[in-house]
Amino acid sequence: MTSAALYALDWxxxxxxxYRMDTRGAVLEARSxxxxxAQVDDGRFHDALLRLLGDWQHERAPRxxxxxxxxxxxxxxxxxxxxxxxxxxxAAGIVRAPEGDLCVVPGVRTRDANGIPDVMRGExxxxxxxxxxxxxxxxxxxxxxxxxxxxxxxxxxxxFATFMTGEIWGVLxxxxxxxxxxxxxxxxxxPGPGFARGVARGLGAGNLAHDMFGARSLALLGELPGEExxxxxxxxxxxxEVRNSRTWAQRHGYDGARVRLIGDDRLVARYxxxxxxxxxxxxxxxxxxxxxxxxxxxVEVGIVDELR
Amino acid sequence: MTSAALYALDWxxxxxxxYRMDTRGAVLEARSxxxxxAQVDDGRFHDALLRLLGDWQHERAPRxxxxxxxxxxxxxxxxxxxxxxxxxxxAAGIVRAPEGDLCVVPGVRTRDANGIPDVMRGExxxxxxxxxxxxxxxxxxxxxxxxxxxxxxxxxxxxFATFMTGEIWGVLxxxxxxxxxxxxxxxxxxPGPGFARGVARGLGAGNLAHDMFGARSLALLGELPGEExxxxxxxxxxxxEVRNSRTWAQRHGYDGARVRLIGDDRLVARYxxxxxxxxxxxxxxxxxxxxxxxxxxxVEVGIVDELR
Numbered sequence: 001m002t003s004a005a006l007y008a009l010d011w012x013x014x015x016x017x018x019y020r021m022d023t024r025g026a027v028l029e030a031r032s033x034x035x036x037x038a039q040v041d042d043g044r045f046h047d048a049l050l051r052l053l054g055d056w057q058h059e060r061a062p063r064x065x066x067x068x069x070x071x072x073x074x075x076x077x078x079x080x081x082x083x084x085x086x087x088x089x090x091a092a093g094i095v096r097a098p099e100g101d102l103c104v105v106p107g108v109r110t111r112d113a114n115g116i117p118d119v120m121r122g123e124x125x126x127x128x129x130x131x132x133x134x135x136x137x138x139x140x141x142x143x144x145x146x147x148x149x150x151x152x153x154x155x156x157x158x159x160f161a162t163f164m165t166g167e168i169w170g171v172l173x174x175x176x177x178x179x180x181x182x183x184x185x186x187x188x189x190x191p192g193p194g195f196a197r198g199v200a201r202g203l204g205a206g207n208l209a210h211d212m213f214g215a216r217s218l219a220l221l222g223e224l225p226g227e228e229x230x231x232x233x234x235x236x237x238x239x240x241e242v243r244n245s246r247t248w249a250q251r252h253g254y255d256g257a258r259v260r261l262i263g264d265d266r267l268v269a270r271y272x273x274x275x276x277x278x279x280x281x282x283x284x285x286x287x288x289x290x291x292x293x294x295x296x297x298x299v300e301v302g303i304v305d306e307l308r
Numbered sequence: 309m310t311s312a313a314l315y316a317l318d319w320x321x322x323x324x325x326x327y328r329m330d331t332r333g334a335v336l337e338a339r340s341x342x343x344x345x346a347q348v349d350d351g352r353f354h355d356a357l358l359r360l361l362g363d364w365q366h367e368r369a370p371r372x373x374x375x376x377x378x379x380x381x382x383x384x385x386x387x388x389x390x391x392x393x394x395x396x397x398x399a400a401g402i403v404r405a406p407e408g409d410l411c412v413v414p415g416v417r418t419r420d421a422n423g424i425p426d427v428m429r430g431e432x433x434x435x436x437x438x439x440x441x442x443x444x445x446x447x448x449x450x451x452x453x454x455x456x457x458x459x460x461x462x463x464x465x466x467x468f469a470t471f472m473t474g475e476i477w478g479v480l481x482x483x484x485x486x487x488x489x490x491x492x493x494x495x496x497x498x499p500g501p502g503f504a505r506g507v508a509r510g511l512g513a514g515n516l517a518h519d520m521f522g523a524r525s526l527a528l529l530g531e532l533p534g535e536e537x538x539x540x541x542x543x544x545x546x547x548x549e550v551r552n553s554r555t556w557a558q559r560h561g562y563d564g565a566r567v568r569l570i571g572d573d574r575l576v577a578r579y580x581x582x583x584x585x586x587x588x589x590x591x592x593x594x595x596x597x598x599x600x601x602x603x604x605x606x607v608e609v610g611i612v613d614e615l616r
Contacts, residue, residue: 072528080529109529116509117525146485146521162521167484168476175479176472177454201424207552208516209545213454213470217425220380221388221417237517244515 002028004061005304007053008294009102011069012122013038013145018052019291020061023304027291031056037074045075046099062303064294066105067122070095075102080109080119084156087128091301105297110159118162122290123148127157129293130262130285139249139259140285141275143238143267145170149245151252161248165237166267173230178212181219183226191270194228195235199274202239211236238274246280257281262289310336312369313612315361316602317410319377320430321346321453326360327599331612335599339364345382353383354407370611372602374413375430378403383410388417388427392464395436399609413605418467426470430598431456435465437601438570438593447557447567448593449583451546451575453478457553459560469556473545474575481538486520489527491534499578502536503543507582510547519544546582554588565589570597 005023009016014036020029035048050057070078078095085108093106107121123142131138133155142148145167150160173179185192201211215233218224224232246256259275261268262285272282286292298304313331317324322344328337343356358365378386386403393416401414415429431450439446441463450456453475458468481487493500509519523541526532532540554564567583569576570593580590594600606612 109525114509114512116519116522117529117531118521119525119528161518162525163515163517164484164486164521165517168480168517168520171479171483172476175483176475178472201422204422207471207548209471209473209476209549210469210552211424212476213426213472214424217417217427217470220427221425223425240515241517244518 004028004056004059006295006298007056007061007063008291008298009052009063009065009069010067010122010125010290010294011065011074012036012067016048016052016069017290018056019288019294020056021291021295025292025295025299027288030288030291037068037071043075045069045097049100049102062298063100063102064094064105064298064303065102066125066290066294070104070107071121076104078104078106080107081124083108083110083160084153084158085124086156087133087296087300090124090128090297094297094301103301103303105294108157108160112161118160120148120160120162123150123160124157125293125297126262126285126289127152127293128155128296129289129291130260131155137254139254139256140262141245141259141271142262143271144263147241149249151249151254159252161245163241163245165241169234169237172212173233178215178229178233181216181226182229185227185230191231191234191273192228194224194231195270195273196277197224197228198232198235199239199277200235202236202241202274203243203278205243206240208237208240211240234270235274238271239277242271242274242278242280246278258283260285263287312336312364312367314603314606315364315369315371316599316606317360317371317373317377318375318430318433318598318602319373319382320344320375324356324360324377325598326364327596327602328364329599329603333600333603333607335596338596338599345376345379351383353377353405357408357410370606371408371410372402372413372606372611373410374433374598374602378412378415379429384412386412386414388415389432391416391418391468392461392466393432394464395441395604395608398432398436398605402605402609411609411611413602416465416468420469426468428456428458428468428470431458431468432465433601433605434570434593434597435460435601436463436604437597437599438568439463445562447562447564448570449553449567449579450570451579452571455549457557459557459562467560469553471549471553473549477542477545480520481541486523486537486541489524489534490537493535493538499539499542499581500536502532502539503578503581504585505532505536506540506543507547507585508543510544510549510582511551511586513551514548516545516548519548542578543582546579547585550579550582550586550588554586566591568593571595
């Protein structure tokens with residue numbers, strides 16, 4: 001068996017993934033478990049770490065984690081590195097957990113023209129894995145519960161913006177009047193025709209708190225089948241996110257004609273469809289960008305060379 | 309005791325209000341009960357009506373209701389009258405409930421330039437009570453779970469738009485990450501300083517799904533006290549509603565420099581503050597506009613004269 005050069009952990013709120021990696025940054029093996037920080041009781045993170053690693057825990061190799069494990073609700077609070085954030089800045093911000101020989105990557109923060117801050121945790125590592133330092137300008141999009149749009153220049157995260165698209169969508173369907181006329185669709189199926197209709201609506205100008213109510217009035221008047229309500233709403237929100245982010249990127253000197261999608265395959269496919277509708281060209285990063293980013297940070301900080 | 313000319317019922321989702329009115333449209337007495345349509349089980353609306361009226365049920369006078377009682381989930385489904393909707397159109401759309409000698413006012417629907425419909429139920433009656441037919445152009449604002457902005461010309465509802473501001477605010481605080489750093493403030497107190505800060509943010513351009521996340525990052529970085537999170541978020545949402553609605557009204561030929569606020573005192577005060585911040589002049593309608601609107605519709609339809 002090839003010996004491991006690094007154990008890379010992508011440790012989020014709901015789930016945790018571990019990657020056994022070789023000296024070149026390739027993934028030898030991957031594991032995941034429902035051991036996100038919200039699932040770990042009473043601060044028993046060391047136990048969770050050992051359960052996630054399983055028999056890997058006996059192999060001597062550095063361990064590096066990113067994500068919400070480094071938040072105030074996680075195991076060890078790491079700082080937020082200010083934008084523009086380079087790989088050496090992330091490496092310099094690493095904090096060691098109290099047990100388990102685990103190092104944790106910091107988050108990144110920025111501040112907009114009005115002084116309102118924004119934060120990310122985990123996405124900085126996915127960006128480090130999904131964008132090459134030789135690329136001059138990349139508009140990176142990381143779909144998720146809290147989607148991130150980031151301006152990346154020669155490997156530096158220059159600025160970014162968070163969109164609560166995924167969370168607002170889920171919460172409104174579960175708890176608001178919009179969910180009442182929605183019929184649950186097959187979660188394995190891709191987006192239905194309602195999605196494209198919603199995207200068309202979202203790509204126009206408008207107020208989101210108004211436009212989302214369209215799901216209710218359309219369904220009420222029999223113009224949107226219950227099975228399409230969730231997709232229509234998702235389309236409106238993703239479409240509006242695309243529209244407003246493109247404007248934001250253009251204000252920062254990007255042409256907004258091309259983006260790099262990084263993340264979970266199913267969500268990436270949904271965003272790719274919305275972006276195609278807006279005539280934005282899409283490149284897709286490897287879905288294991290977090291693992292490769294952790295490996296790059298480990299090399300930068302010297303912990304991979306150290307023990308090899 | 310002055311005899312009643314009309315029993316006017318404002319019957320919504322969570323509560324029901326009844327007004328005993330005289331021949332001139334003045335409220336002689338008012339009652340309310342937590343008998344909104346969501347509180348009535350198994351379609352027992354007739355029982356609910358009698359409980360709401362109490363001893364008033366023995367007096368012979370016409371009974372007219374508006375609001376969600378006329379929805380599909382209510383007692384009797386009334387149609388949606390299309391915009392432009394005049395008082396005679398509302399009168400013509402009235403439907404009689406199967407029992408209890410109760411007539412129910414229809415809702416109103418509209419359709420925007422993209423063909424997306426919008427609907428109201430109850431607000432058409434508040435507008436009938438809060439806007440005089442001799443007024444040429446009034447931009448009416450009805451704050452609520454689903455706020456409505458309506459263009460009213462010589463008493464006709466020409467067009468309107470719904471904003472889910474109140475519901476999204478409540479659902480996100482209760483069920484999303486935004487609620488986690490929020491500390492419950494005294495519900496009796498007016499908005500704190502976070503509200504004005506949020507309004508300033510909301511009056512700017514931006515994406516609501518992004519801007520709302522500011523409540524999280526500000527609180528996380530210690531720049532917004534937990535007690536102010538709910539007010540900040542409310543300010544952002546109301547501010548953005550004001551900004552976008554004004555643009556919408558201006559596109560329809562209104563100057564957007566003056567609005568008529570109709571509804572619940574506490575919410576109206578909050579909107580008045582946000583509107584003042586945006587240099588919009590505010591007039592306030594009587595908070596019992598629904599009762600007066602029902603009386604006007606009753607006169608129009610002839611049921612008040614009929615039995616007098």
